[in-house]
Amino acid sequence: MVLFVLRCQADGSRLVLDESGEVVRTLGRGEHLLASKRDPSRRILSSPERVGLVRRIFTMSAVDRMGAVGTACT
Numbered sequence: 001m002v003l004f005v006l007r008c009q010a011d012g013s014r015l016v017l018d019e020s021g022e023v024v025r026t027l028g029r030g031e032h033l034l035a036s037k038r039d040p041s042r043r044i045l046s047s048p049e050r051v052g053l054v055r056r057i058f059t060m061s062a063v064d065r066m067g068a069v070g071t072a073c074t
Contacts, residue, residue: 003039008046
């Protein structure tokens with residue numbers, strides 16, 4: 001049983017979702033959710049666009065062996 005799900009947003013905020021995926025609360029940048037370590041929760045991937053961008057940057061650096069400048073310039 002999962003009490004809540006956290007989804008990171010592009011602006012640094014996080015959405016707190018219930019089991020059905022409905023937004024319960026939005027945590028601003030730097031805000032923390034008080035929960036016990038025993039409270040069941042899980043993190044999920046962000047928006048598909050953001051996940052795609054992170055995967056592309058990882059591929060450019062790990063597979064294509066591009067440095068930070070090369071990755072930033074493309």
